[in-house]
Amino acid sequence: MRVSAKTGMLCVLTAIGLVAAGSANSSDSLPEGVTAVKAAPPSKDHPLEELFSGWHFRAPETQSLQQDDFENPGFLWVEQGEALWNTVDGSAGKSCASCHNDAAESMKGVGAAMPKWDAKLKRPMTMEQRVNNCRTENMGAKEWKWESNQMLSMTAFVRNQSRGMPVNVQADGPMQSWAEKGKELYYSRVGQLDMSCANCHEANYGKFIRADFLSQGQSNGFPTYRLKWQKLGSLHRRFKGCMANIRATPFKRGSDEFVALEIYLAQRGKGLQVETPAVRN
Numbered sequence: 001m002r003v004s005a006k007t008g009m010l011c012v013l014t015a016i017g018l019v020a021a022g023s024a025n026s027s028d029s030l031p032e033g034v035t036a037v038k039a040a041p042p043s044k045d046h047p048l049e050e051l052f053s054g055w056h057f058r059a060p061e062t063q064s065l066q067q068d069d070f071e072n073p074g075f076l077w078v079e080q081g082e083a084l085w086n087t088v089d090g091s092a093g094k095s096c097a098s099c100h101n102d103a104a105e106s107m108k109g110v111g112a113a114m115p116k117w118d119a120k121l122k123r124p125m126t127m128e129q130r131v132n133n134c135r136t137e138n139m140g141a142k143e144w145k146w147e148s149n150q151m152l153s154m155t156a157f158v159r160n161q162s163r164g165m166p167v168n169v170q171a172d173g174p175m176q177s178w179a180e181k182g183k184e185l186y187y188s189r190v191g192q193l194d195m196s197c198a199n200c201h202e203a204n205y206g207k208f209i210r211a212d213f214l215s216q217g218q219s220n221g222f223p224t225y226r227l228k229w230q231k232l233g234s235l236h237r238r239f240k241g242c243m244a245n246i247r248a249t250p251f252k253r254g255s256d257e258f259v260a261l262e263i264y265l266a267q268r269g270k271g272l273q274v275e276t277p278a279v280r281n
């Protein structure tokens with residue numbers, strides 16, 4: 001018997017508990033620090049008609065945690081990041097502030113444009129990689145682990161300086177081949193469930209999967225506080241979780257594959273405002 005690709009896909013989705021639901025939550029209120037949670041797609045041939053931040057799809061209880069910085073548990077990390085910014089570390093006897101002074105000025109817009117091409121290293125750098133590069137090359141300090149409290153705090157603090165600014169990655173020029181690689185990964189079916197990122201976040205956003213309401217899988221809120229994790233987490237941690245859910249072998253945090261995926265996601269979500277630290281369930 002022949003089964004069309006479409007029917008086959010539906011079977012898989014039904015098997016893992018995906019059911020149609022009404023439209024996404026519509027709420028007039030906004031998360032603190034931003035003026036919009038949707039944006040027009042950055043190009044005519046874009047796969048999405050309208051871009052929505054993940055905030056749009058969350059339940060009111062989760063949303064409310066992001067509507068007030070005093071309620072937002074992610075701000076504990078932002079505050080720790082600010083303290084680390086001013087802490088001397090490493091053999092050069094410097095802190096981040098020794099060179100970059102006031103982050104509110106020097107880092108404004110930097111997080112919105114990450115990952116960025118590094119001409120010397122001839123590769124793109126995510127925020128985590130840039131922070132570690134400054135630590136080893138400019139401070140004589142040790143690298144921080146990707147998912148360490150220090151790294152999460154620092155990346156949240158730096159990204160927070162761009163809150164409310166539109167994601168503005170430069171994915172053309174030397175980064176184009178990386179963006180294309182990321183796109184290829186985004187549409188590749190993997191794992192025992194034989195699904196791609198797009199199967200969930202493009203074809204089925206606005207529907208329930210098990211108890212979770214599917215978003216477009218945007219990256220504008222990262223690092224993000226997840227109630228499930230009870231802490232802040234990196235974008236690559238989320239990628240790993242999504243890959244594990246479809247029973248694929250996840251790539252490593254900081255791998256070229258995840259960096260490429262991060263670049264593609266940033267380009268795909270260009271125009272959405274940075275919300276770091278977002279709150280998700």
Ligand code: HEC
Pocket residue numbers: 053054055186195196197198199200201209212213214215216217218219221224238239242243245246261280
């Ligand atoms: C089986 C469905 C499924 C697949 C396939 C899937 N995800 Fe997800 N993803 C989810 C669910 C469920 C969530 C949590 C609810 C939401 O935000 O959609 C999520 C959340 C996310 C988020 C966080 C969004 C936010 O606003 O915080 C990102 C980013 C993400 N996914 C990226 C990816 C990428 C990249 C891939 C491919 C490697 C992928 N996902 C594959 C189901 C999936």
Ligand code: HEC
Pocket residue numbers: 085094095096097098099100110116130131134135138139154158
């Ligand atoms: C000795 C001076 C020095 C110190 C200390 C330093 N940096 Fe840097 N940083 C630089 C320079 C110079 C650049 C420009 C890129 C390059 O050539 O490395 C840079 C670039 C950056 C960028 C990218 C800026 C952009 O516009 O894209 C970030 C983010 C950053 N640093 C964060 C940090 C953090 C966080 C710390 C502390 C953990 C730190 N830096 C410590 C000198 C320093």
